[in-house]
Amino acid sequence: MRAVAKELEVELLDFEGASCCGTVVLKSIDEPSWLALSGRNIALAEKRGHDIVTPCNGCFGSLKDTAHILNHDEAVRKTTNKTLMALGLKFTGRAKIRHFVEVLYDMRNEIKGRIVKPLTGLRIAFHPGCHLLRPSTVAGFDDPELPHKVDELLELTGARSIPWGLKLRCCGSPLLIASEAVASSVLKEKMISAREAGASCVVTNCPACHTQFDVQVLGLKDEGGQPLELPALFVTQVLGLAMGLEPDSLGLQLNRVSLDPIRDVLGI
């Protein structure tokens, strides 16, 4: 994310004092605590006159959902602000909360002009993930049934974002905490769907989803005993490579599933 932002001359500030957003984990345990913790992050950004940008569906969903509830429910906003008052903070709803792919989508014409290493022949099973799209009343980014925006970005590189049956399906990541077995079985179905569609890789825009496709998938096999791994790339790794950035600056040396099957087409 940082390498691509730098190339596009987007200035990112590290978010000093930010905590975890609490994500669906804290929302599951206690909603008032989640609203307060997540609301604190938003209020902190607002106090500094900043917006928030994240490359994670979990943070995006959690912060957007918090802002949505606090903007629409006066009683909850009052309670949460009473809690935040102890820190000299107040949620006002001024800060914009954006996923990094939203920023990239707005810059698509500029990105188009910077593609120097086309990735022709790459067949991408793009996994939008849940909280980037749903509920659409909160996320407000793309069509929840036929999303196309990140696909458009990926196709600027000359790669193809292929249709696949379980594209909109959850990756199973949030279930790791409750049952790894069920989380893996959800992932297994996704991998079989991507393979059936003839994908040469999976692309994600969320670190939690990415961990499913790049780490939890290791050792996962179909009924016939065949491994289900496919090279897994983060959206900024695909864009960065096509923009001619150094593979190491994009963290490609850290990908767990071997990229060997697509090294030629990636030019690495």
Place this chain on the structure above:
Amino acid sequence: MATETWGQLKSLEGSKLEILDAEFTREVSKIIGGQDLTACFQCAKCSGGCPVSDKVNVQVHQLMRMLLFGLEEVLKTDMVWLCTTCYQCQQRCPQGINITDIIFGLKNMAFRKGINPPGYVASRKALYDSGKLYEPTDWERDDLGLGPVPPLDVAETRKVLDKTGLMKLREGE
């Protein structure tokens, strides 16, 4: 599969359930989205798109009806904690019911009663102790030439979580 992984209520069939606890239904209707319980006409579109429908003992549309019937046993079904929070049911509900949000409310109720997978207890502690759910991996940050994560004053997040009573959600805490 889910039978082995989570959820004490294994099947609706043959289960003796406490019925029609109006107080429970009233309590549920107070949670976010809960005011629309009666709008559900059991079309089961929610279960049709649910990634765990074929992996749970009690499906989403059944859970919704259990709420209306005031069946508190719903908190012991696997559907509550095996909901992935993907929001597909809520997105597609033809009656506009905020189903996923209702399930979040049920998780809150279940947690207060101690009905939850153990991982959530550890996560609550991590969030309280460090303000984070996950710790950054230093060698990976080094490899990417990233400096340390910007500082967080844990006293601040604790102050917030003390006010909301995160560590005192259950009787006796």
